[in-house]
Amino acid sequence: MEAVEKDGVVQAAEQAVRKMQLSTDSEGEGDAAKRHHVNIVFIGHVDAGKSTLCGHLLYLTGNVDDRTMEKYEREAKSKGRDTWKYAWAMDLTEQERSKGKTTEYGVATFHTRHKHVTIIDAPGHKSYVPSMISGAGQADVGILVISARKGEFEAGFERGGQTREHAMLAKTAGVRQLIVAVNKMDEPTVQWSEERYREICGKLAPFLKQVGFRANDIVWVPVSGYTGANLRERIDAAQCPWYRGESLLELLDGLQLPPRPVDAPLRMTVVDKYKEMGVCMLGRIESGTLRNGDRLLLMPPRTPITVTGVWNDAEEVSAAGPGDSVKLTVKGVEEDDIHAGFVLCAESAPVEPTTEFDAQVMLLEHRSILTAGYRCVAHIQAASEEVVFERLLAEMDKRTGQIAKRYPKFVRPGSTFIARLSVSQPVCVMPFKAFAPLGRFMLRDEGTTIGAGVVLKVRHSASKVSSEGSG
Structure with missing residues (x-):
């Protein structure tokens, strides 16, 4: 009994230490009122380890206690899923736990010394991309989780994998900064190999630049979501002599965020x-x-x-x-x-809804040419509405960004063009230059992201918007 009580005291002390290390400051600088709030979405291919990484961060910051973690561990072992214990801090439904797949984005919070962090664990399976889009739309920063395990990075990055789609969707949704967490570095096929890490970074960097992330907006960090290596404490030089950067939580604590539009209309x-x-x-x-x-x-x-x-x-x-x-x-x-x-x-400055707007669209993938009359689904923040391409107004020159052809009869995959789009129900959009969060959207058809766009002009005069809401 004495040993049991002692273990409980030790566990409580360790829990308190974890909270103190990241959530407090002896001089009060870590006070909640002084912390900057940051929303972070975890994205990446299915099985990259996003939920495990999120759960381990919650544990290390004292937001999941030892007793709860022991419960998750017992339950995971009983189902033959020993390595899933941290994931269960985020994957709460029986469906998610039995299949090991996040189906809806999960939300949790923790504190570091200078940040109040809200984490959004987005699903990685292609069947749940709409939920991933909703999660990314609420984030300031993205953590792109990559599995370093042999074959898993390739499966996520090659055509059809979700690594590419998630990165593009996050950028389109407004994520400005990206941390690439190369996960599972402890895995037997990797064993903290610098060569494997450099290989992954070398293949990803050109693609992320193509998506629109600048080199200065991307930080790379090797981690193990399961063992916790390089999450809170910096990785030991004996284990990984080639990485001398910050741990993941140090990176999060030091994030520089753009000014918030506090004085703008709500x-x-x-x-x-x-x-x-x-x-x-x-x-x-x-x-x-x-x-x-x-x-x-x-x-x-x-x-x-x-x-x-x-x-x-x-x-x-x-x-x-x-x-x-x-x-x-x-x-x-x-x-x-x-x-x-x-x-x-x-009340004094509402967003006027519309059923028609002009937009600049980048067509990424499509089974054939796109012509006027084409229908697909537009994701505008949390809204999903069927849109119709009423008219193709201009095709853009990729090199100069200038109009190359007016009123084309069709456009091909890979092209950027201006079109007039309509929706059957009123939506709240604004020109991207006036208010970016309501000025960007993604286009999907038959379970695939086919394009992304920004609103150029809202055509209020073209449609008498009814007072009825959109369903």
């Missing part, structure tokens, strides 16, 4: 809704400040609502600002009348 994209002691909305604030008691407009239906409660990471707060993912309780609207992709706006 824009909050709704990502989900439910009923619990009233109507609740979940969403990310893109600009402005939201306060308890505010009267706002829900667009496109133009429904006046009143905020009766604001929660940030399960803590009730009086106000929240750009970058915060919040839960709101509201009155003035029914749950059935709220849909993902709606936008909460200040």
